[in-house]
Amino acid sequence: MVQLLDQHGVRHPHPEYEVHLGADELLGLYRDMVLLRRFDSEAEALQRKGELGLWAGSRGQEAAQVGAGRATRRHDHVFPSYRDHGAVLTRDIDPLHILSIFRGIDHGGWDPVATGVHPYTLVIAAQMLPAVGYAMGVQRDGAVGTGDPARDTAVVTYFGDGATSQGEAAEALNWASVFNAPVVFVCQNNQWAISEPVARQSTVPLHRRAEGAGMPGVLVDGNDVLAVLAVVGAALERARSGGGPTFVEAYTFRMGAHTTSDDPTRYRLAAEVDAWREKDPIDRFRTYLTGEGILDEEFETRLATESEQLAERLRAGVAAMTDPEPAAMFDHAYAEPHPQVLAERDEFLAAWEQHDAELHAHAGGVA
């Protein structure tokens, strides 16, 4: 397992993977992770207050998501699952867009074309094949292996340990390999697929699935942000230069529940959670940065303020969210006119106006 920073925050050299970052970049990664955790806990609180219908938390997976996300370049393209908030936020997407999905007013308000981030999908593994196809399109556009960093493009797709069991995941790996597509598969093995342990998904370590498909499979400490950045960064570079796909297994742990509807005490032991708490990705990075004299109290104080401001912005932003216009649901099912949908829209609008008029008449009567 590739590790650059052990669980005590001690830095170790690695013969193959290295990162050379300045203090600002290191602090940037730390800030990303701290803000992501605050985002996650605030979202959970908002769900508890009934402001969100559901929340799929990312606590414990900050290093895997931020490390991989920060390894991408602006014009790379990202195909996430539904828990990859950290990876998505590194693409400068407004966190309120993510919350709008879980509030149920949008399927993801960001522009997938402008941001290079595909909408979340809740269907396990379904994003992987489109990611491979997109990468094949990149190939056909000649945006691979030109040596020009402004042109060479990679695709990254995120999925969980459970997703590797889907048939489509096997197709995606094989397909990418057969076509040498510039795609990086980032599997966050967070040990659980709702209540099923990874042992129920596979009897071989997940990264070894890559062997069968004919691509390198790398196991990386998913709680070590530097190692993830180095490994995913190298894989992306390989993809961009025409070297083909890589499978990265980021070995990590979901600290919280699967979603706010889940009760993990029914299937996992507190001891397991406690053992992983020792490996917390943020704690170990803080220890390292403090030891190196990179992180000081002033930065921590500023970051704490920034976290509070973020939380405040999230609360206010969610409170200000309005439900979509009812007839908007008819707007984008088809690009070109579809007479049946248009007829149903008219029918809906007529009924809605009638209902509205009755409501107003009723309100008038009371007043």
Add this chain to the structure above:
Amino acid sequence: METMAIGKAINAGLRAAMDRDPRVLLMGEDIGALGGVFRVTDGLQKDFGEDRVIDTPLAEAGIVGTAIGMALRGFRPVCEIQFNGFVYPAFNQITTQLAKLRARSRGRLTLPVVIRIPSGGGIGSVEHHSESPEVLFAHTAGLRVVAPSDPHDAYWMIQQSIASADPVLFLEPERRYWQKGEVDTDLAPGQVAPLHKARVLRAGTDATLVAYGPTTKLALDAAAAAAEDGTDLEVVDLRSISPLDVDTVAESVRRTGRLVTVSEAPTFHGPMAELASRIQESCFYSLEAPVKRVGGYHLPYPVARAEEHYLPTLDRVLDAVEQSLAA
């Protein structure tokens, strides 16, 4: 005017679309050197290269799933599913991703993907080579489902499907691939009927016969046979199952007062059930008889030696017409 078979017409349509737009590419199993098991893509890889006519791994979810990604990158992929019964492994990608990404992205993502499926039976084949899956896709919002019935339509409708910004399921009548007819390849875009419009193939006064894809020829044959007995049937070819051009059928039914539908798809919960329901709604007072449906049974497609009993036959269609006229 050129005379060609339906299979050849689709080939010519694909070629024209690929010539016109370098972003059009084909994906499927055996579509390259072999030209597809029905030879519909014959010669295209030789002329457009392996990057545009892609022989894929044997994985239907893979074909549709990666076509989605290609479309997101600005390509216009045309997928070939080798046989109707093998589209089911791709069902997830078609229904949860392809059909819905436009709505889910509020119109920011466009998915001009065509999925060609040899459809229907009558070729004496083994299991899963003869199915009519159209209603599964017609019932999935976000998709268009069309079915040409003659070479001229095949030639133009494949090009219109590729040009469409929406995903289109393009159902090719597999037992009619060799049916020949005239194709006018010189029309301007405005001279071609819109993809979603039904067309009246034969005017008549006594009853309306509606069909699409492989049963359109059967409906025409039935009308010719009925004419010998002095019955004058109008024949409408739907061409599109989603959307459904109810207006054209309703106009016809208002004149004839009677409707008989013909499809290979099972009648139970089938596409013609939808048409019948809409016609009762819009033509209740014009109808002289209940709408009759002739189609497949609610059964797994039978063995080849029994398919003649499963598929609508001339006699079944004429019986239904007789019942309609007697009512």
